[in-house]
Amino acid sequence: MRPEAVAAMTAELGAVGNPSSLHASGRRARRVVEESREAIASVLGVSAGDVVFTSGGTEADNLAVKGLYRARRSADSGRTRVLASAVEHHAVLDPVEHLGATEGAEVEWLEVDHLGRVRTDLLEKRLVGDPSSVALVTVMWANNEVGTTQPIAEVAALCAEHGVPLHSDAVQALGQLDVDASTVDSLAVSGHKVGGPHGVGALVLKRGLTLEPLLHGGGQERDVRSGTLDAPSIAGFAAAVLASESDRAVRTARVRRLRDDLVARIVADIEGVTRNGDPHDNLPGIAHLSFDGCAGDALLLLLDAAGVECSRGSACSAGVPRPSHVLLAMGLDPATAMGSLRFSLGHTSQQSDVDRLLEVLPGAVARARRAGPSR
Numbered sequence: 001m002r003p004e005a006v007a008a009m010t011a012e013l014g015a016v017g018n019p020s021s022l023h024a025s026g027r028r029a030r031r032v033v034e035e036s037r038e039a040i041a042s043v044l045g046v047s048a049g050d051v052v053f054t055s056g057g058t059e060a061d062n063l064a065v066k067g068l069y070r071a072r073r074s075a076d077s078g079r080t081r082v083l084a085s086a087v088e089h090h091a092v093l094d095p096v097e098h099l100g101a102t103e104g105a106e107v108e109w110l111e112v113d114h115l116g117r118v119r120t121d122l123l124e125k126r127l128v129g130d131p132s133s134v135a136l137v138t139v140m141w142a143n144n145e146v147g148t149t150q151p152i153a154e155v156a157a158l159c160a161e162h163g164v165p166l167h168s169d170a171v172q173a174l175g176q177l178d179v180d181a182s183t184v185d186s187l188a189v190s191g192h193k194v195g196g197p198h199g200v201g202a203l204v205l206k207r208g209l210t211l212e213p214l215l216h217g218g219g220q221e222r223d224v225r226s227g228t229l230d231a232p233s234i235a236g237f238a239a240a241v242l243a244s245e246s247d248r249a250v251r252t253a254r255v256r257r258l259r260d261d262l263v264a265r266i267v268a269d270i271e272g273v274t275r276n277g278d279p280h281d282n283l284p285g286i287a288h289l290s291f292d293g294c295a296g297d298a299l300l301l302l303l304d305a306a307g308v309e310c311s312r313g314s315a316c317s318a319g320v321p322r323p324s325h326v327l328l329a330m331g332l333d334p335a336t337a338m339g340s341l342r343f344s345l346g347h348t349s350q351q352s353d354v355d356r357l358l359e360v361l362p363g364a365v366a367r368a369r370r371a372g373p374s375r
């Protein structure tokens, strides 16, 4: 966590008061929550009343996808189609699939190009035919695996033209890119991606848009999300959002330089390495690479043993590694997808970290290649 977030959160942890209580302690806690809401709203370019606090990005995405679908469907039983980009995070992908499996949603996965960008020409084709049958479109702001930024302004314009609500998962984008939440109908953000605490996030929901809540209870957060508000986490989240916005330009330029250096040196030093994702419109701290002829998992463990921590490009379900749906949607073959890794840089990353990776990577790749690709 960023020090500003630790300070704001720890200052609240010892304080008494439920933000929904009317007594003085409650009112004090409420003030913390409302000031935090205003801070987050101002960074996102919306009014404070649009921000609904949640337990994180996963809950915000579930609330938007299920809540908007159910509300739209119950108002108009003909609105059954859900259009979702094929490269969404599981926090969107799985609720969409759930609606398809259990609630009659007709799910259409929006194609992406080889860089992972949603094909807006194909989205338009899907919308023009029968927009009144579409309950929801969901396209993330930037991809968590390969870092590609989506053409969200174009997607938003198409959705607005056809009167269809657009949800965007901006969990990875906040703190890295200029995120104007007023351009979409709902937007998910998360504390721990901006140097705030885990377990807190928000859904930005345009006023006037109704959704069915996931949680029923005390009616907090405009009745959209019941549950006692976690004032310390919310204070930490807001402090992190403000801090990451105030140093965003300088920090992301520095991280981008480090990342570009990392990619250029790896591609120059090691044969059979391909960079994935959009090389121009992307998150500054993500480098996603495919290594020919080796298993990503083996390489990851070899690097971990050498003190370099990275992530694989594949999801693991029930202990069985599978190629990433993102890479497959971009047209990579399963073997290449399984030989891919994501290297992430953040505000604490230094040139020495990149140098260390370059020291150990050639040997690790050679060893992983001797062991062969995933079977």
Ligand code: PLP
Binding pocket: 055, 056, 057, 058, 059, 061, 089, 091, 140, 143, 144, 169, 171, 172, 190, 191, 192, 199, 200, 201
């Ligand atoms: N969406 C994206 C794009 C993410 O990268 C993540 C987390 O990795 C999430 C959603 C889930 O957010 P949270 O961990 O706050 O539930």
